[in-house]
Amino acid sequence: MVNTKVAIIAANGGLFDAYKVFNIASAAAASDAEVGIFFTFEGLNLIHKEAHKNLPLPEGKEHFQEGFTKANVPSIEELVEIAQEMDVKLIACQMTMDVMSLEKDAFVEGIEVGGAATFIEYAKDADISLTF
Amino acid sequence: MSITANEVLDAKGLACPMPIVKTKKAITNLEAGQVIEVQATDKGSTADMKAWAESTGNQYLGTIEDGDVLKHYLRKASDIEEKAETKYEDVLNLDELRNKVDGEESISVLDVRESAEYAFGHIPGAVNIPLGELEERFEELNKDEEIHVICRTGSRSDLAAQKLSEKGFKHVKNVVPGMSSWEGQTEGNQ
Numbered sequence: 001m002v003n004t005k006v007a008i009i010a011a012n013g014g015l016f017d018a019y020k021v022f023n024i025a026s027a028a029a030a031s032d033a034e035v036g037i038f039f040t041f042e043g044l045n046l047i048h049k050e051a052h053k054n055l056p057l058p059e060g061k062e063h064f065q066e067g068f069t070k071a072n073v074p075s076i077e078e079l080v081e082i083a084q085e086m087d088v089k090l091i092a093c094q095m096t097m098d099v100m101s102l103e104k105d106a107f108v109e110g111i112e113v114g115g116a117a118t119f120i121e122y123a124k125d126a127d128i129s130l131t132f
Numbered sequence: 133m134s135i136t137a138n139e140v141l142d143a144k145g146l147a148c149p150m151p152i153v154k155t156k157k158a159i160t161n162l163e164a165g166q167v168i169e170v171q172a173t174d175k176g177s178t179a180d181m182k183a184w185a186e187s188t189g190n191q192y193l194g195t196i197e198d199g200d201v202l203k204h205y206l207r208k209a210s211d212i213e214e215k216a217e218t219k220y221e222d223v224l225n226l227d228e229l230r231n232k233v234d235g236e237e238s239i240s241v242l243d244v245r246e247s248a249e250y251a252f253g254h255i256p257g258a259v260n261i262p263l264g265e266l267e268e269r270f271e272e273l274n275k276d277e278e279i280h281v282i283c284r285t286g287s288r289s290d291l292a293a294q295k296l297s298e299k300g301f302k303h304v305k306n307v308v309p310g311m312s313s314w315e316g317q318t319e320g321n322q
Contacts, residue, residue, distance in 0.1 A: 030155075
C-alpha cells in the first residue's frame with residue numbers, strides 16, 4: 001500500500017460514524033497508505049476537543065455501549081491519537097466552523113483547517129475515496 | 133515443534149484495528165528478515181494479518197491456535213533477498229530437486245530459513261539451520277554428503293552455500309529459486 005492514497009469524508013457525528021472513520025483510517029495508515037480525512041458538518045464532532053470524548057450512540061441503540069466495553073474497543077480519543085501518530089492528515093472544514101462559530105483551538109491538536117478545494121486538491125489522485 | 137521469534141507482541145484482548153496497528157509499530161523496530169509472533173484474541177485478526185502482510189510487503193508465515201489465543205507469525209520484508217543475485221555457481225533447480233526427493237535414494241536437504249518459516253511448511257526430512265546460526269552449527273552437517281541448500285528465494289541459501297564451501301564442504305548445491313515456488317510435498321503446521 002506504499003504510494004496508495006486514501007481520502008475520507010467524515011460528515012456525521014455519532015459514535016458509530018467515528019468508529020467507521022477512524023478504524024478504516026488507522027488500518028489504512030498501518031498498511032502504509034497515505035490517509036487524509038476531511039471533517040465537515042456533524043463530522044467535526046469527531047475531532048472536537050470535548051465532543052469526541054462523548055459521542056452519542058444512535059437513538060434506540062444505547063445498549064450497544066456495553067458491547068463496546070466488552071469487546072475492548074479502543075476509545076475514540078485513543079483512535080484519534082493513533083491516527084495522528086501514524087500521520088493521518090485531519091482537515092477541519094472552515095465553512096462549517098464558521099457556521100458553527102468554532103475556532104481552531106476547539107479541536108484536537110495538530111489538525112489542519114481548509115475548505116472544500118483543499119480536500120479536492122488532496123483527493124484528486126486518491127486511490128480510495130470513502131464517505132461516512 | 134517449537135517456533136522461535138525475535139519478538140513477541142501481546143495484542144490479546146484488543147479489538148480491530150489495534151492488532152495490526154500494534155504489529156505495524158513493532159515490526160518497524162525489527163531488522164529485515166526477523167520474525168515476530170503476534171498473540172491476539174480478535175478472531176478477525178488472521179484474515180487481517182494476511183491482508184496486512186500482503187499490502188505492506190511483509191511475509192505472513194502462518195497462525196497457530198493455542199486455546200483462545202491466535203499466534204500469528206510474520207517476517208519483516210527484506211529488499212536484499214528479493215533483488216540479490218546469487219554468486220554460488222553449483223545450483224540445482226526445483227524440478228531436479230523434486231526428482232531426487234521423490235526418488236529411491238535418501239538425500240540431504242538443508243533449509244536455512246528462520247525456524248518459524250520452516251515450521252509452517254518444509255520439504256519432508258529437511259534439516260533446519262537458519263542462516264544466522266550456520267556459523268556455529270555447521271559441524272552438525274556431514275561434509276562427505278551431498279547437501280542441497282534451500283531457503284525461500286535462493287538468496288540466503290546462496291550465502292549458506294558459500295559459507296559451507298569456505299568451511300570445506302565439497303558437495304554443496306544451492307537450490308533455486310526456493311520454497312516460494314516449491315510444488316512438491318511439504319510437512320509442518322499448515
